[in-house]
Amino acid sequence: MSLKLKSGFEFDYDNLYGEGKVTDADLKSYEADLKRAHEAMKVMREKGFIRAHLSKDGEPEKVLFSQLPYVEEGHLNSPSSMKHLQELTDHVKDNVDVVVSLGIGGSYLGDKVIFDVQCGEFWNSMTKEERGGFPKVYFSGNNIDPQRTYDLIHYLEKAAEVKKCHEGGKLKVLLLVISKSGGTLDTMSNFMVIYDELGKCADIDQEVVAVTDPNMENQTLLKKLAIEKGWPQYAVPDGVGGRFSIFSEVGLTLAACVGFDIQAFLNGAKDMDQACQNEDIWQNPAMLNAALKFAASEKHGRDIEVMMPYGDYMESISMWYIQLLAESLGKQYNREGKEVCYGRTPIVAVGTRDMHSMTQQHQEGRLNKVIQFLKVKNWKHDYKIPNVFPEAKKLADIAGVTMSDALETARQSNADALTGNHRYNATFTLPELNAYHLGELLYMLAMSIAYEGELADVDAFNQPGVEAYKKIMWPRLNELKKEMDR
Incomplete structure (x- = not known):
């Protein structure tokens, strides 16, 4: 089972949803919450308003990230700001x-x-x-x-x-x-x-x-x-x-x-935003992703998410996602002030590298994880593995296979093994690793977090826990400076 957009972007959730996984009954129990979450996203887009959201100074603050894909006069990204960015390009080149x-x-x-x-x-x-x-x-x-x-x-x-x-x-x-x-x-x-x-x-x-x-x-x-x-x-x-x-x-x-294609990047985000305005959960990638991960956590105890891209240059996407998930959803209190200590723990992994280190724990450790794979369908460059050592049968057996096919075979084998031992996993597929599809992916993940904040009833846009250490650190630094100045 998968949700595939016209662009070719695909969210395969077959190993996360169904019998023995997140069920129809699970999602049905969140039907009213999902409807409210979707309405909240509409209000956020139209007015920049998220219920009970305050800045770190305790003042009402708009949430405007959903405006960014749209380059329009009066927006944060405007024709004049694009021209200003082009001036930077022209200067450095x-x-x-x-x-x-x-x-x-x-x-x-x-x-x-x-x-x-x-x-x-x-x-x-x-x-x-x-x-x-x-x-x-x-x-x-x-x-x-x-x-x-x-x-x-x-x-x-x-x-x-x-x-x-x-x-x-x-x-x-x-x-x-x-x-x-x-x-x-x-x-x-x-x-x-x-x-x-x-x-x-x-x-x-x-x-x-x-x-x-x-x-x-x-x-x-x-x-x-x-x-x-x-x-x-x-x-x-x-x-x-x-x-x-x-x-x-x-x-x-x-x-x-x-020289990154800024317009293509924003276009990818914009097209994903259009898809995420669909009120049908099965056609809305962000709402579906949020609902499945939320249900997996709250009803099945899968409160750790491993982001595992198959490709070295996508490891930084996992690093970016760690901050997005941890700062947005790791909250001690909900919006009514009740202590909930909510949040899924994000972990970075990379295939195939971490199939030789972390997968042992994923496959046989605690049943508390969702493994989120990220794959590229068509690589810009590829190699066919040559038969340079025909006398070595095990090496000769893989000759003729492309590196991309070997990579995908490893990923699919990992997914199948995990599924066979009741380990939840899902896959995002990018048709190519380029600016447009990167914009699609990152925006979908950001919007998923916004949906999940509504489902969990926490403010996904503040970070009070980050401010806590700063209140301790700055006085200590001031004292240190005074001691050094004596």
């Missing part, structure tokens, strides 16, 4: 040597997804001509790691020496710093160290692009710095939490720096 993307949470995880799908592991080892004139890209600011920060700075200094010797001129480095407030410890500590150290290097020309809160009336720290220093600015928009921000300039600025 054939002009900037290196972009260092500094961000954490969605500001890193979303950007890493775009980079992996567009560029792949060996992008920075290619020549500038092979990269189409686009710069190398490195990530920082997603951890406070002094050793890696040193290594990055040292690498850039050495790269500057090499350029001076072989090409002449300075290494041009663009620091893409992404922080709504400019007070994010992880991001800004790395940014300040890198900015200071590169500024001392005579062979490096550095510039900064700030992606931050655009509010002019109550300017944030990074906004003030950007105005004072004359840095180009892009927006971390209000009403879009970091885990949903890949569709905004938070993700699209990095996309602009590597």
Whole structure:
């Protein structure tokens, strides 16, 4: 059983729904809740309103991520913002040597997804001509790691020496710093160290692009710095939490720096949003996904979700999904203030790599997991396994099979084995790994979370648990600074 869209995107839920799995009776028991959830999604789209949602400051706040796929005047993504992104593309192409993307949470995880799908592991080892004139890209600011920060700075200094010797001129480095407030410890500590150290290097020309809160009336720290220093600015928009921000300039600025097809990405999200407006659960991928996962958790104890893409460059999708699921649904209290301690635990795995490590636990461990596979139907490049060792029968037996067919055989065998031992699993299929289908997938997952928040009666758009450690951390940092200043 599967739900297949005209685009070819497919959600195969045969191993998650039916006898011995999530049943018709399970879904029937949620019929009224699903209807209310669907109506709530309509209100969210039309008015940006989600019941009982408040900002971290306790103020009413709109939820606007569902607006992002629609490029229209007055929207967060508009023709003028697309033009502004094109200006960034035109600036970096054939002009900037290196972009260092500094961000954490969605500001890193979303950007890493775009980079992996567009560029792949060996992008920075290619020549500038092979990269189409686009710069190398490195990530920082997603951890406070002094050793890696040193290594990055040292690498850039050495790269500057090499350029001076072989090409002449300075290494041009663009620091893409992404922080709504400019007070994010992880991001800004790395940014300040890198900015200071590169500024001392005579062979490096550095510039900064700030992606931050655009509010002019109550300017944030990074906004003030950007105005004072004359840095180009892009927006971390209000009403879009970091885990949903890949569709905004938070993700699209990095996309602009590597030649990613932004319009196709947003079109994929828009077409998925259209599909998710269907009130029939069997034709609405997000509602169906949310209902099946919710029922699996609440009625069958499957409260861990393993996101297992089959493809190395999709591991970052799993990493992005971890934040989306954990921050959105891991809530101690429901919207009435009742303690519920709700949430499914997300886990990253990659096929076939983790079939040789984690699958033992998936196959025979506790009956508390749903394994969510992600596969690509048609790969851009493929190889037929050659018969280079005919004397080795076991190797000769796999000769003639394509790598993509071997990958899918492994995935299907894993799914069948799991199903045969009462282990729930499902599969999302992308026709190709490209910007359009990536937009479809990520938007469907985001909308699924919104539906599940309604089913669980928790605010899927706040993150009070993240604020808890910050309230402890900042006073301690202030005390540490006072001790060092004595």
